[in-house]
Every structure is written in structure tokens, then in C-alpha cells.
Amino acid sequence: MSEQEKGGGEPGGPRRIVMTPGARRALDAAGRLFYERGIHAVGVDLIAAEAGVTKKTLYDRFGSKEQLVVEYLADRDERWRAFLAPYLADAGTARARILAVFDASRDWAEGRSSKGCSMVNAHAEISDPVHPAYAVITGQKTWMLALFTDLAREIAPRGAQHLGRTLMLLHEGGLVAHGLRIFPGAVDQARADAEELLRAAAAGDSVDR
Template identity: 75%
Template sequence: MGTAQQPQRITMTRAGRRVLEAAERLFYERGIHAVGVDLIAAEAGVTKKTLYDRFGSKERIVVEYLADRDERWRAFLARYLDDHLDPADATPRARILAVFDASRAWSEEYGSKGCSMVKAHAEISDPAHPAFPVIAGQKQWMLALFTRLAADLAPQGADRLGRTLMLLHEGALVAHGLQVFPDPIAHARDQAEALLRQEHSM
């Protein structure tokens, strides 16, 4: 799969930021198709004209919503790795497991209903939709991250290990959103840790 082309971002005005914050809350809680521009404008305290002046269309608001979530997740993960890993202890295994820890922390604070990209993909599966590259690009980035981290631990099996870690991680996010069983991300972390011990012993 090739790398998805990421969209050019809109420069946010104060009113545009209010629209985006309202849209994020509504899209994540209720679903993209269920939320119209009238409700977004009302929740943001702006007119529909202002909304369209800033974004042009609902599709563009969806793009900005998802791109903003992705940008904030990547920054959150980078800060988490910096804050929770002492450089002296930042082994490849520790860095991989810290991704699961970061996802658990993010989900507790921002993701009670699961992964926003997975939720969005359930409603947007057409590659021609302008938000599709954001969704696909985020997952491609996560796979590349796991593969890169795996390469530091098992250079010969990085692709295989990266994909397995990605599956554990993504499955945990879906289970978290569906509330299938308690704390699936911690369970996935335990399984990842067992897998990494096995890799290290090979």
C-alpha cells in the first residue's frame, strides 16, 4: 500500500477553531453522517455563512477534524515517549510497549468511544472521499512506527513483527470502543510483551 497523500490544512481563525472543536465533539460522540452543519454552527456559536466561509463544505470540516485528531495523537505519543522513558532505559522493547501505554492513556482521556479513525472509516470507505487519505495515512503511519521500532529489536523480522504489533494495537482499540471486555489495551500490551520476549529469545 502506498503512502496516502495528506491534505493541505486550513489556517484556523478563532471562529474556525470553535467550529472545529464543536465538530470534533459532535462527530466523535454521534457519528459523522448523523451531524449536520446546522448543528455544528449552533454548537460553535457561529452562522452557517461563517462556517462555509471558513471551511467551504462539511467534507472539509471532516478532513480537518480527522487531521487535527491525528496531529494531536502524534504529538501526544511523542511527548509520552519523552516523558515516560528515561533515555538510559529506552530499549527497543520498552519503546514498543510505551506505544501501548500511550494509547491507553490517550483512550482514557480522549477516546472513550474508540479510535476516531476506525469510527470514521465505518462511515467513509470511498477512497475518493477527501478524508480517506487522512484515515489511511494515520494507519500507515502507525504500521511504519511499529515496523521501525521492531527493526531495532529484530532487524530480520521487522515487517512481520511490525504487522503483528499493529494488529494487537488496532484490535485493542476496536475492543476498547466496543467495550467488549475490560482494559483491552492493557491486555494487548501484555500479549505484545510476551511476543517481544519470544522474539528476544530466538
């Protein structure tokens, strides 16, 4: 492993690199282009030009376009988790923290995800589990499911798995509908449905199965 490499953020996660200023510029350019135009549609020549670095520098720092994609998605995930953290910290009960996830997702989507969830979009282009970015995509969604399930356990201990999965479906559906722009306020509607679900769960009327 070179001095520019580091392990993934999660145990068993993909290889990551240490960011130099030049690598950071390249990653910022790649992230913007990948999200706006699609991963397959963007080549390293365009990324290098947008970042103001040579193609050689880009390969010296990242080694391959695949590694750039890994860094792009991992960076999006890290920034999302940092964005979400204060929403969770400011909420008191498990119910409030679950709804705070939807609030954070709405604010994130409105300011940073006009084309929908970057992980869902990336999965449409990267469906091969062998691709190093595949683990970043599925790992991010696994983390979200675990978050919902852990919080659901405080509300419906015996039905936590089912409740967590249902909350995840509402959350992801809201994000996809937001990206498609079929109707306005998709994440807010998903939040309202989640609130109704949590009310029923707290009353013991559902998900105890």
C-alpha cells in the same frame, strides 16, 4: 489557494486550512459532535449552532462539510502524535518504546476515546477513497504501522515487517475492543501480549521469517 488554505501535513496529503478563532470554535464543536454522534448524523446547522457562528461563516472558513471532516480527523491525529511523543521520549530501548505506545494508547483511550478509535469509527462511515478524509484515516494507520516496524527493526532486523504488523494488529485490536467495551482492560491485555511477543522475538524464537 486562498490565504485561509494550506497544504496537508504530509507530502501529498489533503488540503488543510489555516485556523482563525472562529474556525477553531467550529472545529472544536464539529470534532465533539462527529465523535459522539457520527459524521453522517451531524449537519452543518448543528455545528454552527454549537460553535456560536453562522452557517455562512462556517462555509466561508471551511468551504464544505467534507473539509470539516478532514480537519477533524487531521486534528485528532496531530493531537495523538503530540500526546504520544513524550511517552516515546521517556522510554529507552526499542522494546520500552513499543510498550510505551500501548501505554499512551490506554491513557488516550481512557481520557479521549470512550467510543473507540476515531479513525476506525470514521472509516466505518467513509470507505470511498475519493473522499478527502480517506487519506487522513489510512495515513494515520500507515504511520502507526511504520512506527511499530521501525522499532521492531531494532529487535528483530530480519523479521521486522512481520513483527511490526503483528504489533499493529495487537494495538488496533485492543483499541477496537476498548471501544466496544466487551471486556475491561483491552489495551492492557494487548500490551501484555505484545510484551510476550517481544520477549520471544528478542530470544530469536519467533518472527524471524
